[in-house]
Amino acid sequence: MRPIVAVIGTTGVGKSQLAVHLANCLQSPSLEGSGSSTPLSAPQKGNSGILERVKSYDKGVVLSADSMQLYKGLDVITNKVTTEEMGGVEHWGLDMVQPGQGGSWELGRWCTEADKVVQSLPETTLPIVCGGTHYFIQHFLFPPPDLSTARSSATVDGDDDLPAKPSSSRWTPPGPLPATPDLEPSLARLLESFWTQDPVWPKADEEAPGTSRDAAASSALGSASVATWTNAQLLALHRLLEALDPVEAGRWHWRDGRKVKRSLERWWESQCQVSDSTSGKVGGRRARFRTLIFWVYEPLETLRPRLDRRVDKMVDNGLLSEILELRGIAERAYGSAEAADHTEGIFQAIGYKEFAQLRIDPAAPLASTADPAFTSMLDRMKLSTHQYAKSQLKWVTKNLLPAAREARASGGDVWVYAVQGGHVNEAVTRAILHDFLVGGPMPVPLSAGHPLSKEILTPFTAADKGAIPDTAGRQTLNARRECSLCSTPSAPYSVMVKDWDIHVKSKLHKRNVVAADGGLDALIERQKLAGLARKEERARLKGTEAERADPA
Numbered sequence: 001m002r003p004i005v006a007v008i009g010t011t012g013v014g015k016s017q018l019a020v021h022l023a024n025c026l027q028s029p030s031l032e033g034s035g036s037s038t039p040l041s042a043p044q045k046g047n048s049g050i051l052e053r054v055k056s057y058d059k060g061v062v063l064s065a066d067s068m069q070l071y072k073g074l075d076v077i078t079n080k081v082t083t084e085e086m087g088g089v090e091h092w093g094l095d096m097v098q099p100g101q102g103g104s105w106e107l108g109r110w111c112t113e114a115d116k117v118v119q120s121l122p123e124t125t126l127p128i129v130c131g132g133t134h135y136f137i138q139h140f141l142f143p144p145p146d147l148s149t150a151r152s153s154a155t156v157d158g159d160d161d162l163p164a165k166p167s168s169s170r171w172t173p174p175g176p177l178p179a180t181p182d183l184e185p186s187l188a189r190l191l192e193s194f195w196t197q198d199p200v201w202p203k204a205d206e207e208a209p210g211t212s213r214d215a216a217a218s219s220a221l222g223s224a225s226v227a228t229w230t231n232a233q234l235l236a237l238h239r240l241l242e243a244l245d246p247v248e249a250g251r252w253h254w255r256d257g258r259k260v261k262r263s264l265e266r267w268w269e270s271q272c273q274v275s276d277s278t279s280g281k282v283g284g285r286r287a288r289f290r291t292l293i294f295w296v297y298e299p300l301e302t303l304r305p306r307l308d309r310r311v312d313k314m315v316d317n318g319l320l321s322e323i324l325e326l327r328g329i330a331e332r333a334y335g336s337a338e339a340a341d342h343t344e345g346i347f348q349a350i351g352y353k354e355f356a357q358l359r360i361d362p363a364a365p366l367a368s369t370a371d372p373a374f375t376s377m378l379d380r381m382k383l384s385t386h387q388y389a390k391s392q393l394k395w396v397t398k399n400l401l402p403a404a405r406e407a408r409a410s411g412g413d414v415w416v417y418a419v420q421g422g423h424v425n426e427a428v429t430r431a432i433l434h435d436f437l438v439g440g441p442m443p444v445p446l447s448a449g450h451p452l453s454k455e456i457l458t459p460f461t462a463a464d465k466g467a468i469p470d471t472a473g474r475q476t477l478n479a480r481r482e483c484s485l486c487s488t489p490s491a492p493y494s495v496m497v498k499d500w501d502i503h504v505k506s507k508l509h510k511r512n513v514v515a516a517d518g519g520l521d522a523l524i525e526r527q528k529l530a531g532l533a534r535k536e537e538r539a540r541l542k543g544t545e546a547e548r549a550d551p552a
Contacts, residue, residue, distance in 0.1 A: 001287075005129070007128065008396060009392075010303065011389050013298045013303065014296055014422055015131065015421075018130075018296055021429070022433055025060075025433065026059055059090075059126070061126070063091075063092050063127055063128065064093030066093070067105065069094050070093060070097055072095040072097065076319050077322045077352065079310075099326070114140055115140070142288070173272075178268065183244075184243075186203070235490070237261060244267050250478075251263070251479065254492055285406045285407050292415050295418045297452070297456060308385075314351070320358075324365065350381060351381050355381070358373060358377055417445050418457055419450055425450070431443075445460070479497045480497065481500055
């Protein structure tokens with residue numbers, strides 16, 4: 001089984017620096033300073049049969065797992081590694097697609113393309129996956145049995161440098177429309193077209209009032225962007241998913257159009273795979289490679305100030321100019337900058353949405369920093385960066401590390417070490433890499449690298465942890481329940497099943513219960529009586545305390 005190294009961690013901790021360092025270490029016949037003088041081309045005694053023959057490694061290639069750095073240009077807003085920072089190491093996954101075109105680069109396509117690269121590398125070249133899109137890395141290294149990577153390979157006709165239509169970067173069906181004989185006609189038409197530039201909405205939903213956007217933008221875009229859909233259209237899409245897969249529909253709020261739409265895409269993909277040999281996979285996650293993971297960890301308390309300084313530096317390095325460039329891309333693709341969907345593609349980049357309302361002079365972008373609104377927008381970008389780092393940390397501990405533990409429990413040769421950023425743990429990482437490549441005894445993860453290893457690696461090392469949920473498990477964990485009393489025909493009200501008891505005790509629910517039983521007047525009267533009762537009780541308690549204080 002081929003060895004592979006992954007470098008993970010939150011934004012701004014020095015992942016690329018470590019990946020480049022490890023790749024450069026391979027260019028000598030031994031890992032100098034690793035604490036071992038054993039050449040990588042020499043057999044290691046006592047390797048327990050992990051490798052029949054240890055091959056020499058003369059090169060490392062970094063596979064970037066960053067969903068924003070896939071896009072060409074826009075180096076500042078995506079925090080792309082510079083040529084100097086690459087240190088002469090070959091990188092894949094940077095500048096792959098023109099913003100606004102080039103097909104969908106979601107999980108499926110990234111995993112497929114990354115796998116092609118790994119398979120094409122000589123055995124003397126070590127692939128090093130590095131990035132903060134941990135969702136990519138987790139599913140590439142430890143795919144669940146029900147993972148679907150089916151994606152259309154359609155590309156844009158013509159010159160790659162020409163702006164593309166929004167539809168060119170969207171999902172397209174992997175096969176013919178599955179049979180749905182019991183689906184009502186209006187929903188059947190929506191199923192046939194929900195993925196196109198102009199979905200065919202049920203008549204009532206086309207004309208129903210909702211959260212409409214700018215008319216010109218909507219006309220230019222059609223109905224392709226989830227961000228432009230009205231409440232009625234979002235509700236129709238959820239009704240479609242509910243008719244096809246009620247359990248999956250129960251996971252999402254009807255307003256979460258992006259996830260509802262993706263669930264519909266997965267449903268279509270799963271129907272096309274019924275006869276596929278891969279559809280019979282059972283069991284948990286398994287490792288596709290011999291895997292060594294370095295988790296570059298820094299506590300959020302010390303990371304936040306560094307992230308703030310990096311955002312300030314981004315402004316100095318041309319952030320506002322790139323935001324202007326992105327607005328131009330949005331206008332060509334969507335008809336207006338306002339119509340861009342901030343949940344898709346490059347428009348998710350932190351900074352674009354936060355500075356959306358800032359007036360930027362193309363001739364002097366930095367002059368916009370004098371705008372009174374600039375400071376609050378800058379603070380919002382810093383906060384969004386903090387939140388992103390927190391979400392990355394949560395994904396590592398709640399998903400990636402448990403997936404690695406599950407793959408290891410299934411017999412995979414999987415190792416995870418927490419290390420500090422910068423030069424602090426370089427010698428340690430070199431020693432661990434050496435032992436991994438020669439198949440020698442590996443150091444205990446809890447006692448190597450980061451001083452907090454014992455605390456933060458628990459999701460990987462704990463033996464009593466269960467398997468992480470598959471699709472069915474997530475459906476159960478995220479199940480929602482609709483409250484008929486708090487719903488209206490045009491706005492169903494749903495909460496997570498686990499939060500149902502909290503909702504029942506909420507003011508909103510109690511008010512609606514009373515309104516259903518006797519109206520708001522009765523509710524107000526009851527509240528007044530309850531208030532008087534509390535007032536009388538307080539007076540009684542005061543009197544009792546006074547009597548105790550002065551018994552005479």
